[in-house]
């Protein structure tokens with residue numbers, strides 16, 4: 001579903017953030033992406049969702065190249081950044097309808113999904129309020145609901161659990177599992193290793209822009225905790 005082949009990204013100014021990184025996220029995968037601060041997770045994610053350009057490598061979503069068919073790729077993908085920047089002058093429901101319009105979701109489907117997910121995240125009563133009045137967590141919940149409104153084949157999340165209360169985190173994990181059972185693929189970055197270990201069937205570890213290891217969670221951990229594996233393979237890094 002998401003195929004990253006030999007990706008390299010150097011920012012203006014010469015910082016090489018990602019180096020020859022390859023990953024394959026298949027339908028049904030909940031794929032965790034972990035690494036130290038500045039390891040290159042967000043950069044990889046932004047390349048995968050077509051927000052930033054990259055000079056080397058290829059990225060395919062459901063077989064379509066992000067460089068050659070960006071609109072097709074984006075129509076299959078939902079991306080939730082670590083700090084969702086939503087249209088503050090819209091109400092929650094206006095925003096959800098806007099996203100549903102962009103993704104051409106039928107009236108019937110959007111009503112059903114908005115109702116379902118707004119109820120799950122207890123945001124229904126706030127949908128008529130301006131987004132500018134929302135707390136950080138409420139904005140995150142709205143971003144999650146907007147992503148689910150178009151039932152993406154590929155869901156990419158950057159640090160999805162930061163800022164969510166324990167109940168919302170629990171519900172999001174349930175929904176992630178449900179989505180994957182229905183054949184979607186999920187790729188997300190996190191620093192919460194316990195969550196990654198329990199939730200993900202596959203995990204990739206990145207260090208200084210390079211992939212250190214990737215594969216099935218149980219094969220990676222071999223009965224150890226993910227935390228000890230992480231400390232072993234990443235060890236001490238100087239971040240800039």
Ligand SMILES: Nc1ncnc2c1ncn2[C@@H]1O[C@H](COP(=O)(O)OP(=O)(O)OP(=O)(O)O)[C@@H](O)[C@H]1O
Nearest residue numbers: 011015017035036037038039040041042043044240
């Ligand atoms: N716009 C930019 N311009 C120049 N350098 C950047 C830019 N964005 C990120 N970097 C650098 O690229 C490297 C990778 O950053 P990135 O944000 O991808 O890391 P990350 O793994 O997501 O980190 P964190 O866990 O702290 O969010 C870092 O050294 C960072 O300083």
